[in-house]
Amino acid sequence: MVTARGLVHAYGERLAVDGVDLELGPGERLALAGPNGAGKSTVLRLMATLLRAQSGSLEVLGEEIPGGARNARRGIGYLAHDPLVYLDLTARQNLELYGDLYGIDDRDRRIDELLDRVGLLGRAEDTVRTFSRGMAQRLALSRMLLHRPRLLLLDEPHASLDARGAALLDDELSTATADGRAAIIVTHEVERVARVADRLMVLRAGRVVLDEPTTGLDPMAVRRRYEEVAG
Amino acid sequence: MTDGPTRIPGQRAAVIWGALATILVVVSTIGVFLIAPEDADQGIIQRIFYFHVAIAIASLVAFAVACVAGILYLRSRDERWDDVGEASIRIGLLFSVLVVITGSIWAKASWGTWWVWSDPRLVTYLIVVLIYAAYFVLRSSAEDDRKMRYSAIYAIAGFASVPLSFYSVRVAESFVHPVVFTSGGAAMPGTMLGWFVVSQAAMIALFVALLEVDLLGRRSERALRRLAMRLESA
Amino acid sequence: MRGRQLMALVRKDLRLELRTRETIVAMVLFAIVMLAILQFGFGTRDDDLTRFVGGLMWVTLAFTAVLGVGRSYVAEREQRVLDGLLVSPVPRTVMLGAKAIAIFLYMTVVEIVVIPLVGIFFVKGPYWDAIGWIAIAAVLANICIALSGTLFSGLALFTRARDLILPVLFLPALVPVVIAGAGATHAVAGGPHDMSEWRGYCLFLLAYAILFALVSVATYDAVFDD
Numbered sequence: 298m299v300t301a302r303g304l305v306h307a308y309g310e311r312l313a314v315d316g317v318d319l320e321l322g323p324g325e326r327l328a329l330a331g332p333n334g335a336g337k338s339t340v341l342r343l344m345a346t347l348l349r350a351q352s353g354s355l356e357v358l359g360e361e362i363p364g365g366a367r368n369a370r371r372g373i374g375y376l377a378h379d380p381l382v383y384l385d386l387t388a389r390q391n392l393e394l395y396g397d398l399y400g401i402d403d404r405d406r407r408i409d410e411l412l413d414r415v416g417l418l419g420r421a422e423d424t425v426r427t428f429s430r431g432m433a434q435r436l437a438l439s440r441m442l443l444h445r446p447r448l449l450l451l452d453e454p455h456a457s458l459d460a461r462g463a464a465l466l467d468d469e470l471s472t473a474t475a476d477g478r479a480a481i482i483v484t485h486e487v488e489r490v491a492r493v494a495d496r497l498m499v500l501r502a503g504r505v506v507l508d509e510p511t512t513g514l515d516p517m518a519v520r521r522r523y524e525e526v527a528g
Numbered sequence: 529m530t531d532g533p534t535r536i537p538g539q540r541a542a543v544i545w546g547a548l549a550t551i552l553v554v555v556s557t558i559g560v561f562l563i564a565p566e567d568a569d570q571g572i573i574q575r576i577f578y579f580h581v582a583i584a585i586a587s588l589v590a591f592a593v594a595c596v597a598g599i600l601y602l603r604s605r606d607e608r609w610d611d612v613g614e615a616s617i618r619i620g621l622l623f624s625v626l627v628v629i630t631g632s633i634w635a636k637a638s639w640g641t642w643w644v645w646s647d648p649r650l651v652t653y654l655i656v657v658l659i660y661a662a663y664f665v666l667r668s669s670a671e672d673d674r675k676m677r678y679s680a681i682y683a684i685a686g687f688a689s690v691p692l693s694f695y696s697v698r699v700a701e702s703f704v705h706p707v708v709f710t711s712g713g714a715a716m717p718g719t720m721l722g723w724f725v726v727s728q729a730a731m732i733a734l735f736v737a738l739l740e741v742d743l744l745g746r747r748s749e750r751a752l753r754r755l756a757m758r759l760e761s762a
Numbered sequence: 763m764r765g766r767q768l769m770a771l772v773r774k775d776l777r778l779e780l781r782t783r784e785t786i787v788a789m790v791l792f793a794i795v796m797l798a799i800l801q802f803g804f805g806t807r808d809d810d811l812t813r814f815v816g817g818l819m820w821v822t823l824a825f826t827a828v829l830g831v832g833r834s835y836v837a838e839r840e841q842r843v844l845d846g847l848l849v850s851p852v853p854r855t856v857m858l859g860a861k862a863i864a865i866f867l868y869m870t871v872v873e874i875v876v877i878p879l880v881g882i883f884f885v886k887g888p889y890w891d892a893i894g895w896i897a898i899a900a901v902l903a904n905i906c907i908a909l910s911g912t913l914f915s916g917l918a919l920f921t922r923a924r925d926l927i928l929p930v931l932f933l934p935a936l937v938p939v940v941i942a943g944a945g946a947t948h949a950v951a952g953g954p955h956d957m958s959e960w961r962g963y964c965l966f967l968l969a970y971a972i973l974f975a976l977v978s979v980a981t982y983d984a985v986f987d988d
Contacts, residue, residue, distance in 0.1 A: 307672075308671075308672060309671055309672035309673075345849050346849065347845055347848055347849060347988065348988050349605075349987060349988060351605070363987070367851050367853065368851070370849060370850060370851040371851045373849060375845070375846075375849045377845055379841075379842040379843075379845070381842070381843050381845055381846030381849075382841075382843065382846070383774065383778060383837060383841060383843055384841050385778050385781050385782055385837070386774065386777060386778065386781075390774075390777060393770070394770050394771075394773075394774050395846070395850065397766050397767060397769070397770030398767050398770060398771075398847070398850040398851070398852045399850060399851065400763050400766060400767070400851075424781075440846070602981070602984050655934060655937050655938075658933075658934040658937075659934040659935065662930045662931050662934055665926075665927060665930050665931075666917065666918075666921065666927060666930075666931060669921040669922040669923055669924075669927055670920065670921045670922070673988070674920060674988070677984055677985075677987070678917050678921070678985075680984070681913075681917060681981045681984055681985060682917060682931070684977060684980070684981055685910075685913060685914075685935070685974075685977050685981065686935075688973050688974065688976075688977045689934070689935050689938070691973075692938040692969075692970050692973065693937065693938055695938075695966060695969070696937070696938035696941040696942055696966060696970075697941060699941075699942065699945065699962045699963055699966050
């Protein structure tokens with residue numbers, strides 16, 4: 298689903314990502330961890346086609362990036378720190394906008410279904426400005442899932458989701474493997490994510506210092522493994 | 529590491545173009561002021577025409593180079609094209625300011641006033657100066673990749689604005705300006721035309737020479753920075 | 763698909779505007795204040811400024827355009843939604859088109875107020891017969907303003923001091939539009955009543971619109987391509 302070779306991205310003179318290789322197959326759920334400034338979010342934004350690598354090659358969902366970015370975007374679900382919705386539109390209007398941008402055929406039915414799942418159907422006609430942070434992030438979750446993405450890119454999802462949203466996300470991630478969907482979960486709460494991920498990658502100063510499966514390991518063991526390499 | 533001084537690529541080109549530009553500027557100055565025939569109507573002041581028009585055209589060449597460099601930058605994302613674009617616009621802007629100044633002097637001599645809004649070239653170049661001065665404002669307020677990308681886009685859009693500015697001041701405009709050079713060709717005697725061609729060549733050579741020197745400076749600076757970084761890490 | 767995306771983006775901008783009414787109200791008020799300032803700025807308190815009608819109208823409209831264009835991406839920037847649009851499979855040219863349509867509509871609303879007001883305030887000549895010709899020139903000028911405005915507001919979006927950068931970038935590019943808009947208005951309402959001049963300026967506006975459409979389509983991908 299993702300094949301990255303020698304990805305480099307610098308902000309001016311400051312190297313954020315320094316030669317990252319990454320291979321992600323269908324059904325894999327990768328926890329991407331590392332200390333602050335290690336380049337986790339930058340890697341995620343490169344995968345999301347929001348940033349362009351200065352060198353290296355990247356293929357997302359079978360599309361060469363940046364050339365095939367628009368096709369790849371159809372299958373990417375991106376959850377950021379910000380909910381990426383308009384505060385002065387209602388929950389439904391926001392999802393209608395995204396439904397049209399993704400060209401979803403059963404837009405209205407799909408919106409009802411998702412709003413119901415994230416528990417916002419009763420607030421569908423209220424503007425997002427009136428929502429709590431947790432509610433806005435649950436709306437973001439439904440925005441991310443609206444177009445049935447095959448690759449989920451999550452930037453510290455547990456930091457901003459409330460309990461209900463987190464449970465929904467975990468549920469979504471646990472069914473991902475069976476459906477052949479893949480996910481990259483950027484996190485600094487390694488134990489938390491270890492429960493839903495089956496592989497751990499650790500970045501330090503823009504480089505991969507660890508990349509190994511964690512299936513069968515208990516969360517505390519994953520945490521110890523992380524601390525060994527993250528320093 | 530290396531025995532002798534490191535040679536920066538482009539040094540030879542800068543020297544050659546510098547020499548060529550110097551020779552041409554000297555020759556054209558002598559020709560324009562001492563050899564070319566005096567204009568019957570306007571007298572000595574007409575001689576400013578050789579520079580005024582030649583610089584005007586050279587500045588357009590500079591902006592065209594910047595536009596092409598912008599396109600190439602967006603294609604390749606190679607910062608050397610950004611260097612070419614910025615250096616070209618810097619020189620083109622300098623030339624445009626000179627066009628406005630020489631045009632103003634010409635207006636004073638011909639009509640007794642420093643500024644005439646009915647002179648299309650003067651007005652056009654004022655707009656051109658404003659367009660390209662904004663380029664540097666844009667550059668100074670963005671960083672890194674964005675700075676180069678935005679500059680490239682603006683160099684392209686700016687170059688589209690130039691012909692628009694030209695035609696906007698000429699639509700339904702009565703030409704008060706002494707037309708020495710009509711669009712159909714030259715309405716001047718052969719020797720005048722000859723010296724005009726020499727001045728034009730001089731100004732374009734001057735542009736290329738300034739561009740080469742500017743690029744040479746940037747390359748040396750970059751080489752120096754690399755050297756410093758290597759020393760630091762050693 | 764593109765049509766649906768375009769409509770969705772335009773509908774979004776209009777919905778936001780209808781809910782907040784931030785941009786249009788400010789633009790219209792600003793334009794009226796501009797007209798008053800221009801009158802007082804002449805220092806003559808002259809009732810008949812027919813000769814200057816083109817300039818009065820288009821100076822006002824140009825500055826109002828800067829104000830409106832500056833608001834183009836405010837919701838996306840302040841509420842940080844832009845990444846959501848960028849990560850979706852919407853072509854950047856569709857984003858350009860949607861913003862341009864929004865700016866075009868805002869300018870049209872402003873002109874519906876400004877063009878009659880200019881006649882009432884300043885013109886003692888036969889203004890109302892020419893209002894159709896002025897409207898045609900205004901529509902053409904709006905296309906120019908919308909296209910170049912969208913491009914420059916995209917460039918200014920992530921710069922420091924963007925509120926200062928936008929007028930510095932946008933106004934020089936607007937000079938030809940002001941020349942042509944004012945020229946066309948003057949030709950039909952400023953005294954000479956010269957239809958061939960009006961036609962010349964309108965053709966020029968058309969050429970401007972086509973050229974900037976080409977430049978925008980060719981470069982807009984790169985504006986958001988980080």
